Amino acid sequence: MKIIVTGAAGFVGYHVSKLLIKNNYTVIGIDNLNNYYDVKLKKNRIKDLKKYNKKFIFYKKDLSNYNDINKIFKKHKPKKIVHLAAQAGVRYSLINPKAYINANLLAFFNVIDLSKIYKLKNFVYASSSSIYGANTSLPFTEKKIADHPIQLYAATKRSNELIAHAYSAIHKLPTIGLRFFTAYGPWGRPDQALFLFTKNILENRPINLFNFGNHSRDFTYVDDISDAIFLCVKKIPKKDLIWNSNKPDPSSSKYPFKIYNIGGNKRINLKTYIKLIEKNLNKKAKIKLMPLQKGDVVHVSSSIVKIKKELGYNPKISVEKGIKKFIDWYKKYYKY
Ligand SMILES: NC(=O)c1ccc[n+]([C@@H]2O[C@H](COP(=O)([O-])OP(=O)(O)OC[C@H]3O[C@@H](n4cnc5c(N)ncnc54)[C@H](O)[C@@H]3O)[C@@H](O)[C@H]2O)c1
Numbered sequence: 441m442k443i444i445v446t447g448a449a450g451f452v453g454y455h456v457s458k459l460l461i462k463n464n465y466t467v468i469g470i471d472n473l474n475n476y477y478d479v480k481l482k483k484n485r486i487k488d489l490k491k492y493n494k495k496f497i498f499y500k501k502d503l504s505n506y507n508d509i510n511k512i513f514k515k516h517k518p519k520k521i522v523h524l525a526a527q528a529g530v531r532y533s534l535i536n537p538k539a540y541i542n543a544n545l546l547a548f549f550n551v552i553d554l555s556k557i558y559k560l561k562n563f564v565y566a567s568s569s570s571i572y573g574a575n576t577s578l579p580f581t582e583k584k585i586a587d588h589p590i591q592l593y594a595a596t597k598r599s600n601e602l603i604a605h606a607y608s609a610i611h612k613l614p615t616i617g618l619r620f621f622t623a624y625g626p627w628g629r630p631d632q633a634l635f636l637f638t639k640n641i642l643e644n645r646p647i648n649l650f651n652f653g654n655h656s657r658d659f660t661y662v663d664d665i666s667d668a669i670f671l672c673v674k675k676i677p678k679k680d681l682i683w684n685s686n687k688p689d690p691s692s693s694k695y696p697f698k699i700y701n702i703g704g705n706k707r708i709n710l711k712t713y714i715k716l717i718e719k720n721l722n723k724k725a726k727i728k729l730m731p732l733q734k735g736d737v738v739h740v741s742s743s744i745v746k747i748k749k750e751l752g753y754n755p756k757i758s759v760e761k762g763i764k765k766f767i768d769w770y771k772k773y774y775k776y
Pocket residue numbers: 446447448449450451452453470471472473474482501502503504523524525526527528529542543547566567568569619620621622623624629
């Protein structure tokens with residue numbers, strides 16, 4: 441079966457494409473290979489996927505160009521899509537807000553609109569745990585209010601969920617939004633904590649610890665995220681027949697619409713996370729304590745009860761194992 445994966449050169453897109461190919465899908469990857477971070481890393485991910493020959497077809501295209509993307513849909517007639525391309529990163533949204541409007545709103549519209557036109561059976565897309573924003577009631581369940589984003593990134597991701605609901609309602613397009621909780625693992629993103637910390641420690645440079653290290657996160661190993669995405673790809677969402685419009689559950693609907701958290705099921709303090717990195721590198725970090733950064737959510741913890749119950753998701757990789765796997769990859773890739 442043909443499936444489009446947008447953002448295939450990205451961190452999550454690379455891993456999901458690989459999993460789909462191994463499960464006999466033909467992946468049509470689309471990515472504009474933008475220079476938000478090291479383009480060589482993106483190109484190497486694509487190079488690795490191209491090893492699968494005809495099972496992976498790649499287009500270097502910008503999703504904000506409707507006509508270009510229409511041609512790809514027209515040619516391949518995919519049955520499903522995993523839409524992961526986006527301008528990611530919370531902090532960069534304070535520096536370059538327009539990138540978020542182009543990639544997360546305009547491109548999102550193009551992709552969902554074409555999915556409607558070509559009558560795709562399933563539209564699976566990336567949202568983010570950051571949409572919980574100013575909500576501090578932990579753990580975050582999908583039933584909790586997520587209407588107080590504290591930066592533009594979160595606002596665009598929440599908008600995606602609302603647009604998806606409108607398409608599920610008007611056009612009966614089955615949609616599943618996935619709120620990822622900090623993905624990490626091999627081939628990771630250079631702007632994320634694990635990558636930055638590992639790099640700086642190895643290069644004897646200090647690491648910045650914002651909010652004086654009093655952050656906690658629910659880190660999710662990238663293979664667990666890929667497994668969850670795959671479960672969603674296979675299970676086309678249906679109308680929720682017991683959905684109560686007088687007491688509406690925001691993560692479900694009387695239309696074919698679902699929202700799931702995808703977390704690692706364990707909240708870890710950032711200082712503990714750093715200790716694990718140090719242990720694996722066998723080297724102490726030089727820590728620079730910094731105040732809270734604008735736009736940062738302090739504590740994040742997921743409830744994954746819903747996706748466990750409905751789709752059988754079960755994260756397998758502990759943070760201890762996952763950090764080791766990342767560091768082994770990092771040392772091999774960068775020849776340390
Ligand atoms: N990694 C995480 O911890 C995390 C957490 C929450 C949500 N997410 C979301 O998951 C998705 C994947 O994240 P990731 O970590 O793999 O990020 P990533 O930046 O590695 O991947 C995104 C890819 O999309 C591509 N892209 C961006 N704009 C595009 C456009 N207009 N046209 C074509 N391609 C475009 C980029 O070149 C990049 O390769 C994103 O939607 C992100 O917002 C990620």
